[in-house]
Amino acid sequence: MLNPPQRAARKIKNLLPITTIWWREIIRFYRQRSRLFSAIAQPLVFWLLIGSGLSASFQPAGAADGPDYIEYFYPGIVVLVLLFTSIFATISVVNDRREGFLQAVLVAPVPRWRIVFAQALGGTTLALLQGLLLLIFTPMIGIRFGVTSLLLSLGVMTLLAFGLTNLGLLIAWRMDSTQGFHAIMNLLLIPIWLLSGAFFPSTGVPGWLAWAMKFNPLTYGLAAFRHSLYLDTTAKAFGEGPPWNLSLLITGLFCVLTYVGAILTASAQTN
Secondary structure, X not given: OOOHHHHHHHHHHHHHHHHHHHHHHHHHHHOOHHHHHHHHHHHHHHHHHHHHHHOOOOOXXXXXXXXXXXXXXXXXXXXXXXXXXXXXXXXXXXXXXHHOHHHHHHOOXXXXXXXXXXXXXXXXXXXXXXXXXXXXXXXHHOOOOOHHHXXXXXXXXXXXHHHHHHHHHHHHOOOOOHHHHHHHHHHXXXXXXXXXXXXXXXXXXXXXXXXXXXXXXXXXXXXXXXHHHOOOOOOOOOOOOOOHHHHHHHHHHHHHHHHHHHHHHHHHOOO
C-alpha cells in the first residue's frame, strides 16, 4: 500500500514523459513562427477570395433564404485550419526518426500509449490555439457567442483536432521520408475536407457524392461544429448536416479509433 507521498511521486513519474513530449512540440512550434503565419494566412485568403467570389452565385437547393457564401464557408475554414495544423504537426515524427530522437524515445521504459497521447496532445494544442485565433471573426459574420455555445464549439474543435492529429500519427509512424508523408497527406486531406460539407452542402449533389459525404467522418465533425457555433444565434446556416448528437457521437468514435490505430502502429515499430 503506497502512502500519499509515494502516490504523488508515481503520478509525477507517469506524467513526466507526456508533459515533456508535449512541451517539446510547443517549443518547436514557437521556434518556427512561419508555421503560424502560413496556417492562418492561407485559409483566410481562401475564405475571403473564394467566399467573396462565390457569394453572389452560390445558392444550394432548398436554401432560398440562407446566408451568403462567406458565412457558410466560415466553419469550413476553421476546420481547415484544424486539419492542416493537426496533420502537419505530426510530420515531426518523420523528422524525429531521421534525427534519432524517436529511437531514443522508443527504448525508454514508457508505454506506447503515453508516447502517442503526448504527441497527439501537442498537435491538438497547436491546432486549437490557431483555431481560436479564427473565432475572433465570428462577430463579423453575425454569430454571437454565449457561454454554452463557446464551450461546445471549443469542445468540438478539441475532438476534431485530437482525432485528426491521431490520423496523422497513424500515417507518420509508418513513413521514412517527409516527401512521402506530404504526398499521402495531400492526397487525403483535400478530398476529405471538400467532402465534409465545408465547400458545398450535400443538398442537391449527385447520389454517389452524397454517399461519399455520409461516409466521411469529417462531415460529422463539421456538422457538430456548425451546430455549436449557431447554438446562441437566431439565424441558422444552411448545410448544417446531420443532427448534433449523431455528429458528436461519430466524431468521438473517430477520435477513439484513430488513437487506437496510432497506438497499434507505434507499437508495431518496436516488434
